[in-house]
Amino acid sequence: xxxxxxxxLVYSAExxxxxxGFSLVYRTGRVFHFAHGAVLTCGAYSLFALHVLAGVPLxxxxxxxxxxxxxxxxxxxxxxxxxxxxxxAQSLTLLVASLGTYVVLQNIISLLFGDDTKQIAHxxxxxxxxxxxxxxxxxxxxxxxxxxxxxxxxxxxxxTRTGKAMRAVANDADLARVSGVDPERAALWASLIAAALAGxxxxxxxxxxxxxPTMGMKPLMMGLVAGIxxxxxSVPGAALGALVLxxxxxxxxxxxxxxxxxxxxxxxxxxFLAVRPYGILGAPLRRATV
Amino acid sequence: MDYVxxxxxxxxxxxxxxxxxxxxxxxxxxxxxxHAALFGVGAYTAALLxxxxxxxxxxxxxxxxxxxAVVGVVVGLPSLRVHEDFFVVATLGLQVLTVTIxxxxxxxxxxxxxxxxxPQPTVFGLTITSHVQFLVLTGVFAVLAITVVKRLVGSPxxxxxxxxxxxxxxxQSLGKNVARYKLQMFVIGxxxxxxxxxxxxxxxTFIDPTSFTVQESIFMLAIVIxxxxxxIAGSVVGAAVLVSLPEALxxxxxxxxxxxNVRQILYGALLVICMMFxxxxxxxxxxxxxx
Amino acid sequence: xxxxxxISNVSKTFDxxxxxxxxxxxxxxxxxxxxxxxxxxxxxxxxxxxxxxLPSDRGNIVFRGRSVSGMGPHRIARxxxxxxxxxxxxxxxxxxxxxxxxxxQHQAGEGVLHALAGWKTKREEQRNLERARSLLEFVGLAxxxxxxxxxxxxxxxxxxxxxxxxxxDAELLLLDEPVAGIExxxxxxxxxxxxxxxxxxxxxxxxxxxxxxxxxxxxxxxVMDEGRKIAEGTPGAVMQDPAVLEAYxx
Numbered sequence: 001x002x003x004x005x006x007x008x009l010v011y012s013a014e015x016x017x018x019x020x021g022f023s024l025v026y027r028t029g030r031v032f033h034f035a036h037g038a039v040l041t042c043g044a045y046s047l048f049a050l051h052v053l054a055g056v057p058l059x060x061x062x063x064x065x066x067x068x069x070x071x072x073x074x075x076x077x078x079x080x081x082x083x084x085x086x087x088x089a090q091s092l093t094l095l096v097a098s099l100g101t102y103v104v105l106q107n108i109i110s111l112l113f114g115d116d117t118k119q120i121a122h123x124x125x126x127x128x129x130x131x132x133x134x135x136x137x138x139x140x141x142x143x144x145x146x147x148x149x150x151x152x153x154x155x156x157x158x159x160t161r162t163g164k165a166m167r168a169v170a171n172d173a174d175l176a177r178v179s180g181v182d183p184e185r186a187a188l189w190a191s192l193i194a195a196a197l198a199g200x201x202x203x204x205x206x207x208x209x210x211x212x213p214t215m216g217m218k219p220l221m222m223g224l225v226a227g228i229x230x231x232x233x234s235v236p237g238a239a240l241g242a243l244v245l246x247x248x249x250x251x252x253x254x255x256x257x258x259x260x261x262x263x264x265x266x267x268x269x270x271x272f273l274a275v276r277p278y279g280i281l282g283a284p285l286r287r288a289t290v
Numbered sequence: 291m292d293y294v295x296x297x298x299x300x301x302x303x304x305x306x307x308x309x310x311x312x313x314x315x316x317x318x319x320x321x322x323x324x325h326a327a328l329f330g331v332g333a334y335t336a337a338l339l340x341x342x343x344x345x346x347x348x349x350x351x352x353x354x355x356x357x358x359a360v361v362g363v364v365v366g367l368p369s370l371r372v373h374e375d376f377f378v379v380a381t382l383g384l385q386v387l388t389v390t391i392x393x394x395x396x397x398x399x400x401x402x403x404x405x406x407x408x409p410q411p412t413v414f415g416l417t418i419t420s421h422v423q424f425l426v427l428t429g430v431f432a433v434l435a436i437t438v439v440k441r442l443v444g445s446p447x448x449x450x451x452x453x454x455x456x457x458x459x460x461x462q463s464l465g466k467n468v469a470r471y472k473l474q475m476f477v478i479g480x481x482x483x484x485x486x487x488x489x490x491x492x493x494x495t496f497i498d499p500t501s502f503t504v505q506e507s508i509f510m511l512a513i514v515i516x517x518x519x520x521x522i523a524g525s526v527v528g529a530a531v532l533v534s535l536p537e538a539l540x541x542x543x544x545x546x547x548x549x550x551n552v553r554q555i556l557y558g559a560l561l562v563i564c565m566m567f568x569x570x571x572x573x574x575x576x577x578x579x580x581x
Numbered sequence: 582x583x584x585x586x587x588i589s590n591v592s593k594t595f596d597x598x599x600x601x602x603x604x605x606x607x608x609x610x611x612x613x614x615x616x617x618x619x620x621x622x623x624x625x626x627x628x629x630x631x632x633x634x635l636p637s638d639r640g641n642i643v644f645r646g647r648s649v650s651g652m653g654p655h656r657i658a659r660x661x662x663x664x665x666x667x668x669x670x671x672x673x674x675x676x677x678x679x680x681x682x683x684x685x686q687h688q689a690g691e692g693v694l695h696a697l698a699g700w701k702t703k704r705e706e707q708r709n710l711e712r713a714r715s716l717l718e719f720v721g722l723a724x725x726x727x728x729x730x731x732x733x734x735x736x737x738x739x740x741x742x743x744x745x746x747x748x749x750d751a752e753l754l755l756l757d758e759p760v761a762g763i764e765x766x767x768x769x770x771x772x773x774x775x776x777x778x779x780x781x782x783x784x785x786x787x788x789x790x791x792x793x794x795x796x797x798x799x800x801x802x803x804v805m806d807e808g809r810k811i812a813e814g815t816p817g818a819v820m821q822d823p824a825v826l827e828a829y830x831x
Contacts, residue, residue: 032375034382084566092321092374093565096515099323099508100561106505107554115547217504221386224379259394266387273372273380441697446690446706449683453672460670463632464684464749465658466691474693 005250006133010208011222012239012246013146017201018223019230019238020153021194027170027233028190031081032095036198037220038105039076041213043069043199044206045109048118066199073195076101077188085187110213118211142204149200153193154235162189170233225269231279240280244268295421299493301533302428303486306435308513308525310482313439315511316519317448318475319455321374323507324365324381327388328480330502332358332487334392337405337497347411347418347488354484361388362480363473370469385504392499404498411492424493431485438482440522451475505554512557516564532557582609585753585784586631591640592808593623593630600626602808603640608753613775613785615795615816618805619829624788625667627805628755632664633657644753659686663751665742667758667788673731677722677741680730681713682706684748713748720744721770736767743774754778756787760794772798796820804828 018040025033046065050056056064080097089097127136157163168176169186177183201219209215222245230241245265252264272279307329314320335354339345345353368380392399399405411418411427418427442448450471453461458468491497509532517528536553544552586608593601601623608614616624629635631642633654642650649657658664671680688709689695690702717723720740725733730741739759746754759775760768768791775785776798789795795802796816804812804819806828812819819825 032378080562080566087566089565089569092378093569095375095378096321096511097562097565099511100558100565103505103508103558104555104562107551107558111548111551111555214503214505217386221383225383228376228379259390262387262390266383269383270368270380273368273376277372277376438697441699442693445696445699445702446682446688447693447696449675449679450691452675453683456672456674457670459634459654459666460672461683462634462654463658463664463666463670464745465655465686466683467653467655478693 004133006130006135007139008243008246008250010135010139010142011249012226012242013142014201014204014219014242015222015226015245016150016239016242017146017197017204018219019227019232019242020150020235021197021201022220022223023227023232023234023238024153024166024190024194024197025077025187026227028166029077029081029187030085030091030094030173032091032098033076033191033194034095034098034220035076035101035105036194036223037216038102038109039069039073039195039216040198040202040205040219041106041109041216042072042195043202044120044211044215045113045202045213046199047203047206048113048120048211052118052120062203065203066196069199069202070192070195072105073191073198074188076105077191081191082184082187085184106213106216113213115213120206120211122207138204138208142208145200145204149197150235150239153197156193157235162186166190222265225265227279228277229268229272229279231282234281237279237281244280292421295425297534297537299421299425299428299489301530302425302432303489303493304510304513304529304533305432305526306486306489307483307510308517308529309432309435309439309522310479310486311510312514312519312522312525313442313482314475314479316514316521316525317443317455318451318472319374320366320369320472320475321378321511322365322381323378323504323511324385324388325483325510326502326504326506327385328358328361328365328483329487329490329506329510330388330392330497330499331361332484333491333497333502334399334405334487335484336488337408337491338398340409340411340492341405341407344409347413347492350411351484351488354488355481358480358484358487359477360480362476362478362483365480366473366476369472369476382504385507389499389503392502400498402499404496406496408491408495408497410495411488418492424489428489428493431489435482435485436522436526438478442478443522447471508561509554509557512561515569516557516560532560582612584608585610585645586786587641587643588627588631589641589643591627591630591637591642593626593635593637599808601630601637604805604808604810605640606803606810606813608784608786609801610784611779611782612800613779613787613798615799615802616786616788616805617790617792617795617802618811621807622805622828623808624805625757628664628757628788631657631755632662658749658751661750661752662755663746663749663753664755665739665746665757665759667761669735669738669742671730671738671742671745673729675730676727677717677730677733678710678713678726680741681716681744681748682709684745685709685712686749716744716747719747720774734767736763736771739763740767740771740774743771747778752782753784753786756785758788758790760789760791768794792820 022033022036025031046068047061050061050065051058080101081094084094127134157167165181165186166189168181169183173183226241226245227238229244231237248268249261249264252261311325314322332354335357336350339350339353365381365384369377393402418424450466454468454471461468513528513532514525518524536549539549539552584607588604588606591601591604618624630637633652637650641648644660689705695702717726720743722737722740760771772794779785799816802816802819803810804825811828812822812825
């Protein structure tokens, strides 16, 4: 096993969480939700505030932080996106609003907590040696959490009424409305769940690396690339895209050195946008009538 | 007094950035969040040429313009193949990548520590040192940028740009080579940001990656949109207002770190509010819509 | 009679569905050719293929002896093919005059250098302004020239798109539902204009659901159903063809 290859799984797990949440809002909410990056940061800081500042033990702190983050996601949806959608805003308009929202959220966090780097201390230096790679407890937590959450999401989307409603709206909002599904509620659910996923990703990242107000931008980018590569709109797509991205970055680091790993991600993004923008598992959108 | 001159100079630099981004996003409908990256390319080019080769301003400018024009084309190429939302993603990727290069290519760019001690510019033997001289230079460049954009958008070419923005298919059906126009605008837009970059590097005599982040790109977009996408006067007014905002906040007694965050919250919120209620901005005529 | 447009055995498949299936049509010069058929027959797709908005999977399209298969839409437009769209494409927030001025070909002012320097531009603009006004007079929109295109009625907007095609100096006009959804008076005006254009040397290929209109002005009619040509001939003959009647009824 080449050194560090298993770490790829860890990164991919985080990207996949971000990608899954993002694509949920994109397909069901029809918004290019850049603010997703700030929601992720909210997750990290919620955990920090609860666990480090307020001393709440991890076990209640994590679900509380998830709840807080979901709230933030739902607020963005109901305060910003929903009214605009009701007025018939175009996708580009929503996207720009999302950019503004990202800036607002990120700076609120800066104001509340300061720009300095924080850390969420953990006594987890222990780990296991798996196939020649040293995986810490954190790494294993990330993998396990991501696997569980993504599997849970897949089940939710397939088997529950809410999930089916969200998929219906993603496919065709008008048709869904006629069948008795409320697209606005579906979009709200999508943003809640996506925020929870982003929050989880944020918390996992926070425990693994540092916490800063701008920490969300990179994972958002990577999640975007993963989503586009795998196909925005399915959980397997998010997972597959994340894996492909992780492997490609690993190849880049191995061949060219670690400072080129972002370049690798960008090249993959461009290639897919040019050749197959709907991703590996995605279906080509019906060609709009000219 | 010096302080007012300083503020005016910064406003002037942002006017150039806003006007060039307006050409791309407001008039041609090419929404890019990589503008700060272009700005950085211009600034770093000027800084490095100055530090290592001590070149006069005009030569610096020509090379910076070339560098920015080339990078501008790289930013623009995806727009020929992908739809708007995904094009923004591509520009975001390029923006993040460029800043990463600024931060990591320490041997050339100085990494996070940046490039200090950039020499002052010389124009035909005259060294620009005082605030007044810098303001004049900035003013000249700003007027140049405004003139270029005004002429372009007021001409038959401007008509084609509107068509590219509103309905690409219609434009093509009338024989307009949409791809070529897009790339040309990226070259020109890029070249204009070089003006701002060169000024910035020489004026501050120190640059580092933090001036060219994605938040800066969004700030420039906010100026364009709040001032009115599709309105040059709007870009000028918008730049003046949004750049001066933190100064107004400081007079209200807010500490400087807080002021920076509040400023960003304000422009972020302005951007959201504009999109919600008046997508065409304050002075602009065209809503941010596309077919 | 010379064929201005020759479509030979063209096919296009989307998602496994054959939108156009081995179609061959020849449009002769100075003729009005109608293209009819039930919804979803592939008529607009055929137009998109001819104009280069879609690449064909198979077959060849020749305009004035020159193969245009695989050319980009702007190049095909410049060769002399004008097009109107089913969903009425034009610039709404811009004046009627500016829409027409946009359509003129070979404008020096559209080049970056000339736009910046402004040399030939002023005189050219003046000339084009006059041409645009006379074109608008020809279609009957002279009094609306300075207003925004969105202020026009639906029928007037269709006249505007026709004026744009004329401004292009296109010799072949591909019109997608030129009189659909318009009140009879404007409809009549458009049909008269089309006939005048034919007399003036233009060739017109049009898609229409209004069979009366088709019968009134077409020299030749082609019928499509499910991507295939099922009949062609004079309007009278075609509209009595049992295969055609069946296609419309099912």
